[in-house]
Amino acid sequence: MTTEIQAPFFSFPHPMNGNVARSVAFGVVVMASLVIALDFTWLMFPLAYGFIARVLAGPRLSPLALLVTKIIVPKFKLPYEPVPGPPKRFAAAMGVGFTVTALILEFGFGYTVAAYSALGMLIFAAGLEAFLGLCLGCQIFAILMKTGMIPEDVCADCADWPRRATRLKKEAAEREALEAQAAG
Numbered sequence: 001m002t003t004e005i006q007a008p009f010f011s012f013p014h015p016m017n018g019n020v021a022r023s024v025a026f027g028v029v030v031m032a033s034l035v036i037a038l039d040f041t042w043l044m045f046p047l048a049y050g051f052i053a054r055v056l057a058g059p060r061l062s063p064l065a066l067l068v069t070k071i072i073v074p075k076f077k078l079p080y081e082p083v084p085g086p087p088k089r090f091a092a093a094m095g096v097g098f099t100v101t102a103l104i105l106e107f108g109f110g111y112t113v114a115a116y117s118a119l120g121m122l123i124f125a126a127g128l129e130a131f132l133g134l135c136l137g138c139q140i141f142a143i144l145m146k147t148g149m150i151p152e153d154v155c156a157d158c159a160d161w162p163r164r165a166t167r168l169k170k171e172a173a174e175r176e177a178l179e180a181q182a183a184g
Helices: 018-038 041-061 063-075 085-109 112-132 136-146 152-183
Strands: none
Touching (some): 018 041, 018 112, 136 152
């Protein structure tokens, strides 16, 4: 009998599935685009909530992340692509900054154009992740680690991530094969 170690509720997955991150980013692009295109300013609230929830507890409290992890990834059989969690959490914190800024500009000051500009920057960053797999927040995280502004122990795995990712993908494939063998 194997015992799974339960992560603390207020934690972020590490490693995490890069396809989940890309799918969530696509959802962010859609939601932020709807705010601007259709003037659905109310959508800024769930958008900001989702980022705050993901920073605090990973996918556990985020409706968008739950939709992606529980329905979209299994339905479309998106493969497990391990990526380090701390840089993704940093990127989500940047999303908090963009969305909360947009909320304050719109609802605090009535500066719709400025709020939409903040959302436009969010759409750009999330679009890079969703469509190209390029995480701008992760790139900034790496620079901050290299300069010592983020201590190395925050993501010790980040330095040698390619080797660890290869091992994790192999372990996931072996686990899937064993599960398929046991089921069939």
